[in-house]
Every structure is written in structure tokens, then in C-alpha cells.
Amino acid sequence: MELYEGGCELKLLETLAGHSDRVWSLAWNPATVAAGTPLVFASCSGDKTVRIWENTPSHSASWTCKAVLEDTHTRTVRSCAWSPSGKLLATASFDATTAIWENVGGDYECVSTLEGHENEVKSVSWNASGTLLATCGRDKSVWIWEVQPGNEFECVSVLQGHTQDVKMVQWHPSTDVLFSCSYDNTIKVWAGDDDDWQCVQTLGEPNSGHSSTVWALSFNAGGDKMVTCSDDLTLKIWETDNIQMHSGDGYAPWRHLCTLTGYHDRSIFSVHWSSEDIIASGAADDAIRFFVENRDGLVDGPTYKLLLKKEKAHDMDINSIQWSPGEKRLLASASDDGTIKIWELASL
């Protein structure tokens, strides 16, 4: 069903309390949808724990906390990511480690701890096939780990290049190309194989890049577009040539497509591109915004417009916003106020 400006609303389905400190990040388990089992997501917090939440099957608007992963990280857990199979959960912490958890009959066990970063680990991401893991942190480096049998992880590359704190890493949805964004205002693209990885492109101010810290990035389903969000109060859309990307070279350059400016008053911490091409942003002004491509007007090339703005979505900064996998337009947001909210974007 088409959504148009003024024709939709963001309905709050539930507010989930439980964490005793700010919630930094959340991640939906990608496997539950295909399996026909209830939706599950993980959240991580300044309270040093990770919580697993499950949708109760009988009542679609009801969520319960199925597990609390504690006594492992000794500092804030900043980010979490499920493996594509949904069987493993990686959690990145300010304690400089990344923990790998396995769901063993409802209980989550920490099966591996990845060490190496010199200080706070800020983000973790699995590649599309689940064979590689990437982490990044304040030590300015990006690490690539190979997943081996028996839940063993081998570091195959430590990538230097960013000149400051790296805030997030994200693998491309269909190729083994890694993207990182940083306090140094740039986005870097890394390609390679085995233990030979290089920075193949840097998207900075000369390429119409951001003028302050880049907090997050998200790809569209096809992987030919990406959106980045920044402390400079803008969202930027980038595109690449998909055919070239999937050809033998495995990598194609990215170029700036457009900048969404004037919509946000404070830092934008999170952005997520849905499977239906609705871009959701979560910001430090407590608001959630939705953007879609602007199909009217006579402009060269695509532009984007604001579909909906939900002010005071939370009482404090929104740190993470993620669309759920699956059919419904469900999304979850995490905030400094310690809560997670489940929303549905519905037509009026």
C-alpha cells in the first residue's frame, strides 16, 4: 500500500522497560521471519547487559524479555548483531571485547570472546554469508575476523586508515565489501579477500561528504544505494553501479546522490533503510523521521522528501532505530530514557 505525506501515522504498540541505563542499540534476528516463529530482537545497554525480546505468538502487540545476557561484559554494551542464520549474536562493548553468544535451548551462552582492540569497541557486523565478522572502535581500527568451525574466530586483518574513532561498521548486503564510518567525518570502503584487505574508497568532504562525525549507515535492499547520518545534521544518500559491483571486480565506486538538510536540529544517531524504501532516522531531538523518494517534480535525479515526523517519540535521545524483517511495517527504537518502543507505520 502506498504511503504518502499526511496519509500515514506512527502507532506506538508497546514500550519496553527493563534496562537500567540507556539503551544504545538493538538488532532484529533475521531468521525468525522465514522460520515462521515469533519475531525476536536483542537490545544492548549502558547497564552492561543484553536483553533478548520475543513477540508472544498469541498477542501480536505483546513482547516479553526472554533472556538477560549479563556477567560477561564489564562495561557498556554498545552494539549487537545477529549472524545471518540467527544462531549467533555478537555483542560489542566498551570493555574492548566482542562476545559471541549462542542460543542453546533458550539459554544464551557466551561461546567466544574476541580480544584485540585497544579500547572501546563500538560496532560489530556479519557479512551476508555469515563467514566474516567486522568490528571497529575508538582505537581507529577496523578488524576483520573469519568465522571458523567450533565457534572459533580468527583475526585476518587489522585495518588502519581512519584518523579517529570509528563509530560503525556494516557489510554490504550482497558482496563482501565492508563500510565504516567515523568521528573523522568520513566513510571508508574496504575490499579484499583472505588476509589482504585495502581501503578502496574514502567518502569525505571533497566527495560531498559529511562535515562532522558520521554515526551510522544503511543500505537499501538491492545494495546499490546507501544512506548515512551525521552530527552535521544531514542525511546523505549515495549510490553505486550495481552491475559493476557484482561483476568480477567485486567493487564499484560510490558517489553522492543527495543531501537531506534542514530536517534535523540535533545529531542523527541512527538511520535504517527499509525493504520498501522508507528511510527511518532516530535523532538526539527525541524524534523519529521517515523519508521516501520524491517522485514528483522535475529535478535531475532522485530526491527525497519527509514522509512523517514523530516528535517526542521518546523522552530522551534516540540511539537506534531498526525496521523489523518481514511483512509488517514494524520498527523498534532505543533511547537514552532506558526504554525500547515498538511502532507500526500505518496508513490513515
Place this chain on the structure above:
Amino acid sequence: MVSELINANPIVYEKKERRARSAPSDYSDEYAAEPIDQQEVFDHVRDIKDPEHPYSLEELKVITEDAIEVDDVQSYVRVTFTPTVEHCSMATIIGLCLRVKLLRSLPSRYKVDIRVAPGSHASEASVNKQLNDKERVAAALENPNLVDMVDECLAPSYG
């Protein structure tokens, strides 16, 4: 450890007199929250001790009432502070102290920006960026040594 103080001879100013807050004359509004204003925010931070000297930020004119911008309707505060010397490496500590005190004193709806006075510091942009990066501040506040230092500076300000 630096054996010499960054600024061994700071200029110490007289403290501004403390104006008593007058009680609201309208008793029907007894339970209404009073809007937070410049004076109140200044009162929260004026007695913070400088990290290096036994003087308050007010006494060293690191912070003045005029350098605080408040918009209670928008729930916004901006504090501009002036380090005593241009290359003050204590600037980030002072900024952190300001941030923590306001975090503990203002309602959680408040958005706070902290910056050094334009032209007052050699690494102005870099200090401002660090002080306003929420994630960096959060990580710093998980460092027990830093927290102890901050708490020591904040102790006189809770009176």
C-alpha cells in the same frame, strides 16, 4: 604526570553576590514547576572547583552567568566557558565537569551543549567536538580515575 601546573598563577576574581530567590507570591501555583533560568543554571555550576587550583570556576571567571544560554520551553542549555589559558589541557576536564553537574541537576528533558568561548583555546574545534560527542563522554565516565577527578571538582558545588 606534569609536575608544573598548566597555569601556576591564575587571576582570581571576586564572586558575584548570591541573590536570594523570591518565593512565588501566587500560592495557587505552589506545585507548578518554575521555569529554569540562567541564574539557576549558573548556581549549579559556579562552585565547581577548577581541576588544578582551589578556586571555583566562577572565581577564575572560567564561567560567568552571561555565558549561559537557557531556553526552558525548548529544554535547551548552552554553556560557554573560558579556560584560563589558551593551551589549557584541562579544558576537556572542565567541560566534562560542567556536563556531569548539569546531567545530575537538570531534568532529563534538557539538551545541553558545552563549548569553549570562541577564540579562547588553541584546539577549540577539537575540544568542542569531544565535549559534545555523547558516546565519548559516556565512555570517559566509565573510567574510574576520571570520575574521581570530576567528583572532586564537583564536591563544592552541591552546597
